[in-house]
Amino acid sequence: MTGSRPGWAKLRGCVVALAFCLAFPTLFPGSGVLNIALLTLMYVALASSWNILGGFAGYISLGVSAFFGIGAYSMGLILEHLIHMSGGYGPFALVPLAGLIAAVVAIPLGWVALRTRHAVFATATIAIMFVFQLLATNLSGITGGSAGLGYPVPTWTGDFYDKPFYYAMLVVAVVGVIIAWMVRRSGVGLGLLAIRDDEDKAEAIGVPTWSYKLVAFVLSAFVAGMVGAVYGYYTTYIYPQFVIDPLISIGAALMAFLGGSGTLVGPVLGALILEPAQLELGFHVNGQIYLILYGAVFLFVILLMPRGIVPSVGALIDSRRARRRGAPLAAPPPTQQPPTAEAVAR
C-alpha cells in the first residue's frame, strides 16, 4: 500500500456498506425482500467463514453445514432443556454460546480430519457432515429425530417478523467478516497462505502448520455455529435434513469461489450475487430444473473463472491502468492477485 489513501477509501466503503445494510429494512420494508436479504447475509457469513480455511489455506471443507447444524441444534436444545425462555429477544443472547459449542466440537473433529490433505480432507469433511445428520436423526430422544425440533416462537409477528432476525444475522455476518479480516492480517493468516502455496516447505521453514490449520478450522466452525443458531430461531423449527444439508456446504464454497477464494471481498460478493439469484430462481422453476441450473452455474464458475470475480477483475483493471500509463504489461502487482505468502512477505 502506498500512503494511507487506499486504506481510507476501503474504510469509507465499509462504512457506506454497513450504513446501507442498517438502513435496508427501512428502505425495503417488504417481508419477501427482507427474507432474501437475511438469507443473503447468512451466506455472507458462511462463505466468509469457509474462506478462512478453504480460501487462505486451500483446505476445501464440505462440512460447513455440520457446524451450522450443531449451532442450530445446540441453541434449540438449550432452549428446550436447560433454559426455558419465552420467545423474545432473550434467545439472541445464546447465539455466541451456540457458536462456542460448535467451535469446541470442531476441535477433536479438526484434529482427526486435518491429518489428511487435499481430496481426502474434503472427503473427511463430507463424512463429518453425514455423521451429524445421522446423529440428529437417530438420537430422536434428544433431538426429536426426523420429526424436528421446535424453538420458542418469537413474540413479534407480521411484516415486522423478519426485522430482528435480519439485524441478528447482520451482526453475525459482520463478526464473520471481521474474524476473516483479522486472521488474514495476522501471522496465522500469513502461515495459512504459506500452507496453500506449499505445505511441506511452510513446515520446513518453521510455520506451525498443524495448529494454524486447527485454529482456522475452529474459527470457521464458530461462525457457522452462530449462523445456524440465528437461522434455527428464525425458522422456529429445525429438521436434520434441512439444517445439516449438503447444499449449504456446497453453497458456501461455491460463493467463495465465485467471488474469489482467498480474498476478503470475494466471498461477500459471491454471496451477494448468488444467493438472491438462487432464491429468485427457486421461485420460478421446479426442483429438477433448479438443480440442473445450479450445477451448470457451478461448473461455469469453476471452469471459466477458477480464480473468481475479484482477482479476475482486479487483474483486468490493473492491466488497463498499466496500459494507460504506457508501462509494460509485465506481471501485475502482487496485491491484485490472490495474495500469496511470498507476495505479502515482500
Place this chain on the structure above:
Amino acid sequence: MNLSLLFGALVLGLLTGGVYGVMASGLALTFGVMRIINVGHAALVITGAFISYEVFRHLHLDPFAGLVITMPLMFLIGVVLEVLFIRPLKTDREELSVLVTWALALALEGVLGYFFGTDLVQTTVSYGNSTFVVGGVHIADVYIYGFLLAIAAMAALAALLYRTNLGAAIRATMLNRQAAQLIGIDVERVSAISFGIGAALAGVGGTVYGIVNAFNPDSHYDLIGHLLVIVVLGGVGSMRGAFLAALLIICIQDITQVMISPDWADLSFFVVLTIMLVVRPQGFFGVRVREAT
C-alpha cells in the same frame, strides 16, 4: 449372543460388499489415474440403475443381460463428462475436482429427476423374491448373482489392467503422469478412458443396486458417503484396497445392523473411518507420497 444370526449377517455383508466393491473400485480407478475424487460417482451409479431399469422395462431384457447396453452407455457418458468438465481443470485440480464433480452430481440428479420423476422405482425381476436362509437370515438369490457379477467385473478389470497395452498405459499414468507423458502415452486419452471405465463399473454396481433397492434420483446422497469412506479406507487410488475395504466395512455394517440396531448401522461406517484416520491416514493400501510439484 446369537451366533447363527451373526453368521448370516456376515454372509450377507460379504455378498453386498462385493457390489459396493465394484462401485468403489471405479472411484479408486479415477482417483488413481487422474488425481481427482469423483463425488459424482454415486450419481453415476444411480444413472446406471435408471438405465438398466429402463432397458429392463422397455426391452424386456434381464438386467444382467442388459449390461451389454448399460455398460457401453455408461462408458460413453463417463468419457463425455470427463472431456467436457474434468479435462479443462488445469490448476489446483485435486481441490477443484471435488467441487466440479459435486456440481455434476447435482446436475445429474436434476436430469434424472426431469426424465424419470422422483418416485421410488425398483427393477423387479421375476426371480427377485426367491431366497435362501443362512443362520436365520433370509438372503435373496439376487445377492448371489450380484456377487458373482462383482467378481466377474473385478476379474475383467484386473485382466484389462494387467494383460493389455491400454492397461499398461493406465498403470503407467497412475504411477507417474509426467513420466508416462514423456514416454509417449496420451495421458488425456487414458484419463478419458479411465473415467469411462469408472462410470461403466458404476453402471454394473447400479444395475445390482436397482434390483436390490428401491431408488430415486436423490438416492446418491445415501451412497456417496459410503463410497468415499470405502475408498479412503482402502487407500485412495488402490482398487484392491477399495474392494477389500468394501467387503470389510459392509460386513461391519450388517453385523451392527443385526447385533445393535439398523439405525446405527450407517454410523459404524464413520466410526471405522475415524479410527482409520487416526491410526493410518493413508488407508490400508495407500502410501504417503509427497506431492510432486
